[in-house]
Amino acid sequence: MSTESQKNDLLTIPDKNNQYIFVIESAYSLHISMRLYNIFSRRRIPVLDFQTSRLNGGERLRALIIIEETKENVLKLQSQLLRQVEVITVNLFEPVPERIGY
Secondary structure (H helix, E strand, O other), X not given: OOOHHHHHHHHHOOOHHXXXXXXXXXXXXXXXXXXXXXXXXXXXXXXXXXXXXXXHHHOEEEEEEEEEOOXXXXXXHHHHHHHHOOOOOEEEEEEOOOOOOO
């Protein structure tokens, strides 16, 4: 049996199936990721996490943006984002793994 408080706790746990990660690796990662963040904000897409780190002694940056959105909407967004943001190397919208070790 579940109590009322357990039911409420379940409602606040995000659905892992609706979380996607957007990884950008280039010399312009910060600029590109800020543009994406603004696009997500305008569309009212929840951004759950935003991280940047330096690669190879600082020549390249890696930016990670984790969003919460349905798979159908993510697939619709994908082609629109590629037209709006000039991206060199990206891994577009992969489901967030169980454990993230960045």
